[in-house]
Each structure stands twice: as structure tokens, then as C-alpha cells.
Amino acid sequence: MADCPAPQLSTLDLLSAGVVIFIGNIIRYANPAAMRLFEAEAAEQVIGHSVMEFIHVQDQPRIDARIRKLEADSRGNPTTELRIHTCRGNLRVLAVTSAPVHLGDEQGLATTFLDMTARSKMEDRLRESDEMFRSMLENMQDVFYRADANGITRMVCPAVRHILGYEPEEIVGRPAADFYPHPDEREALREAVLKHGFVQDFPGRMVRKDGRVIDISINTRALYDEDGEFVGVEGIWRDITKRRNLERKLERLATIDELTGICNRRTILECLDSALADVRRYRRPFVLLLLDLDHFKYFNDHYGHAEGDEVLRHFASAVRAQLREGDDFGRLGGEEFLVLLKETSLEEGKEAAERIRYSIQSIPQTTFGDGSLPLSVSIGAVHCADGKSDGANCRNSLLECADRALYQAKARGRNRVLWA
Numbered sequence: 001m002a003d004c005p006a007p008q009l010s011t012l013d014l015l016s017a018g019v020v021i022f023i024g025n026i027i028r029y030a031n032p033a034a035m036r037l038f039e040a041e042a043a044e045q046v047i048g049h050s051v052m053e054f055i056h057v058q059d060q061p062r063i064d065a066r067i068r069k070l071e072a073d074s075r076g077n078p079t080t081e082l083r084i085h086t087c088r089g090n091l092r093v094l095a096v097t098s099a100p101v102h103l104g105d106e107q108g109l110a111t112t113f114l115d116m117t118a119r120s121k122m123e124d125r126l127r128e129s130d131e132m133f134r135s136m137l138e139n140m141q142d143v144f145y146r147a148d149a150n151g152i153t154r155m156v157c158p159a160v161r162h163i164l165g166y167e168p169e170e171i172v173g174r175p176a177a178d179f180y181p182h183p184d185e186r187e188a189l190r191e192a193v194l195k196h197g198f199v200q201d202f203p204g205r206m207v208r209k210d211g212r213v214i215d216i217s218i219n220t221r222a223l224y225d226e227d228g229e230f231v232g233v234e235g236i237w238r239d240i241t242k243r244r245n246l247e248r249k250l251e252r253l254a255t256i257d258e259l260t261g262i263c264n265r266r267t268i269l270e271c272l273d274s275a276l277a278d279v280r281r282y283r284r285p286f287v288l289l290l291l292d293l294d295h296f297k298y299f300n301d302h303y304g305h306a307e308g309d310e311v312l313r314h315f316a317s318a319v320r321a322q323l324r325e326g327d328d329f330g331r332l333g334g335e336e337f338l339v340l341l342k343e344t345s346l347e348e349g350k351e352a353a354e355r356i357r358y359s360i361q362s363i364p365q366t367t368f369g370d371g372s373l374p375l376s377v378s379i380g381a382v383h384c385a386d387g388k389s390d391g392a393n394c395r396n397s398l399l400e401c402a403d404r405a406l407y408q409a410k411a412r413g414r415n416r417v418l419w420a
Contacts, residue, residue: 018113023106025050037094037113039086056083070100070109081116092117142238147176149232151190163239165209179206181213193222193233215244257331259309260316268330268338269395275340276394285385287349289339290402291319294376294414296335303368311368311375318359322352346383353381353417361415376415380406
């Protein structure tokens with residue numbers, strides 16, 4: 001055991017760490033740093049008092065056990081933390097180290113204190129922040145994730161089980177690209193993040209555990225180390241499948257004729273403008289067919305609009321069956337339709353127009369009404385091999401030429417093709 005004669009006590013007064021010496025549980029000495037820790041204004045507030053008066057009640061059993069151990073074993077105690085109440089009633093957290101000493105003829109304990117209150121508060125705040133973060137992750141409906149520079153998933157929140165059907169531990173450690181329909185889709189995201197440092201509402205797709213592909217929206221940012229090196233990404237993605245399905249439905253409604261399922265007027269005219277542009281730029285000829293269902297007004301008036309709608313649906317289906325994959329087909333309105341045969345010569349156009357006319361004529365008369373009125377179509381046709389005019393004037397002139405040819409086909413007895 002070490003002796004602490006008076007000269008050594010004066011040396012302890014110079015230390016920045018608090019030092020307290022007590023015999024039994026009674027404090028006999030406290031250096032100025034200790035007095036400041038205890039927030040004591042006079043020595044009598046500390047000296048002569050039991051050390052247990054200052055120790056938090058929940059820490060007293062542990063500290064008492066340490067004192068008893070030191071009395072039986074002179075090797076000292078390792079550093080621990082305890083809470084004390086100061087003379088002003090404030091709570092402080094101290095790091096404590098103690099060892100047995102002799103104060104004159106008496107055996108006591110020398111204890112050093114370091115104020116850990118600020119660190120403890122910081123740790124409490126960090127712990128609280130971590131708990132809040134974990135609680136937030138547990139309750140998120142969107143998916144928070146982190147991936148390293150190699151694209152390996154390092155963290156994913158529990159919401160992923162509801163969206164992809166995987167448990168988080170089934171995803172962590174695997175390449176993020178494993179969950180995309182094609183690796184190139186994930187690479188597009190990575191390139192965008194590296195270029196801009198972040199992305200917002202980046203569109204993507206992922207594959208669920210059951211194989212179903214869902215639409216996602218991604219908000220993510222690049223992560224860099226202290227040397228500015230790219231080390232990965234973190235962000236949030238959400239399932240937007242319902243929204244995208246609705247958008248696709250609205251897009252379809254904006255371009256498709258609801259009754260027949262083919263292009264509506266606006267879309268087919270846009271297709272015509274595109275075909276004209278191809279003629280001007282690349283000399284790609286096409287054939288324009290203007291179709292009008294014969295006697296449709298009579299049929300509609302006698303058998304009703306429901307039967308009339310059914311006629312139009314069958315008519316559209318029959319025409320579509322005669323077209324190639326790259327051809328365009330749309331409804332201009334009522335019983336008038338437009339067909340664009342892409343990259344088609346005049347002879348090829350004539351053959352296609354006759355096939356369409358014959359397919360309508362071949363629909364059984366008993367399909368609609370009482371079978372007394374056969375279906376047929378009149379067609380005005382134009383072959384366009386150059387694009388000397390521009391814009392609406394060219395479009396309108398073509399449509400006018402086709403309309404004149406259609407009128408002549410009607411005048412000559414219907415169920416025929418006439419070329420402008």
C-alpha cells in the first residue's frame with residue numbers, strides 16, 4: 001500500500017482530475033478539482049461526509065461492493081462510471097478509479113474522478129437518435145437502403161419484406177442488381193448518381209421474390225470517404241406500381257379509341273405526320289387508306305347503337321388482322337378509319353387494300369341485326385412517295401385526295417377501292 005503524507009496531498013491539489021481520499025466511507029480529503037466536481041463552495045460541504053451521500057442510490061450497492069473488495073484486495077479496481085448528486089443537486093456522471101492508500105496510520109482509499117457528464121449526455125443523445133432512427137426504419141413504408149461501391153447491399157430496412165417479399169437478411173450481402181429485371185437498369189441508376197451526385201424520382205423496376213416485376217421511384221445520393229473517393233450510395237425507393245398502372249391506363253386512354261381499341265383520331269394523325277417526316281428525310285414511301293363502313297348510318301338507325309358499336313368493333317378487328325406489325329390503324333370518327341401502310345409500294349398497297357375490302361365483305365351477314373344488310377367498306381387510297389410539302393398542308397392535301405377518292409368509291413356503288 002502507498003503512504004500519502006501531507007506533502008503529497010499538496011501535490012494532488014495541482015491535478016486537473018478530482019481526487020478524494022476517504023477512510024471507511026468518510027471523506028477526509030478532496031482536492032480543488034474534486035470540490036469543483038461536487039460543486040462545493042466550502043470544504044465542510046464535502047469533508048467529513050460519507051461518500052454515499054453523494055452517490056446515486058442505484059449506484060450505491062455497486063460502489064459499496066467495490067470498496068469492500070479493495071479493503072480485502074490491494075490490487076485496485078478497474079475504471080467504472082457512476083452518478084453523483086452535487087452539493088447543488090445536479091446530476092453528474094464520473095469515471096472513477098480507486099486504489100488503497102495509507103493516510104498517516106490509517107488505511108483508506110484514494111479515488112480519482114473524471115467528469116464524463118458531457119460524454120454521457122452525448123452518448124444518451126446518440127443512443128436516443130439511434131433508437132429513433134431504428135424505430136423510423138421499422139415503421140417506414142418506403143425502403144431505405146445502402147450499397148457499397150461494388151453495388152453490394154449493406155443495409156435495407158424491414159419494409160422490404162412487404163414490397164419485395166424478402167427478409168432483409170436475404171438481401172444484405174447480395175448485389176443490388178440481382179433484384180432488377182436486367183442489370184443494365186441498375187447500371188443506369190449508378191451512372192446517373194455518379195454524374196449528378198444524387199437522383200430524385202428516378203424511375204426503375206424491381207423483381208419480387210414471387211417473380212412479379214414492380215415499378216419503383218428512387219431517391220438516392222452518392223457517398224464519399226474523407227479523401228473524396230466514391231464508396232457507395234444510400235437512399236429510399238418506393239413501390240409506385242399502382243400509380244404507374246394508372247398512368248399507363250391514362251396514357252392508353254389518351255391514345256386509344258375506347259370503343260375499338262385502335263388509335264384515336266389525334267394519335268393516328270400524329271402517325272401520319274411521322275410517316276410524312278420519314279418520306280421527307282429517308283424517302284420511305286407509304287400508302288394511306290381512308291376507310292368508310294358502307295350503310296353504317298342505316299344499320300345504326302335500324303338496329304340501335306349497341307349493335308352499331310358491335311359492328312365497329314368487328315370491323316376494326318377484321319381490318320387489324322390484315323395489317324403488318326409496323327402499320328398504323330386508327331379511327332377518325334364515327335365509321336371513318338385511317339390505315340397507314342409503312343414502307344409500301346403502290347402494288348403492295350393495292351394488294352393490301354383489296355385484302356381489307358374482302359375481309360369486311362366476308363364477315364357473315366348473320367353476325368349482326370337480322371342478317372338482311374351485308375357489311376362492306378369503301379376505300380380511298382393514296383400512295384405517298386415524296387414529301388415536297390410540309391406540316392399540316394401536306395397532311396391535309398393527302399387526306400383531301402383520299403377523301404375525294406373515297407367519295408367516288410361511294411358514288412360508284414360502294415364496296416370498292418379507288419386510288420387518287
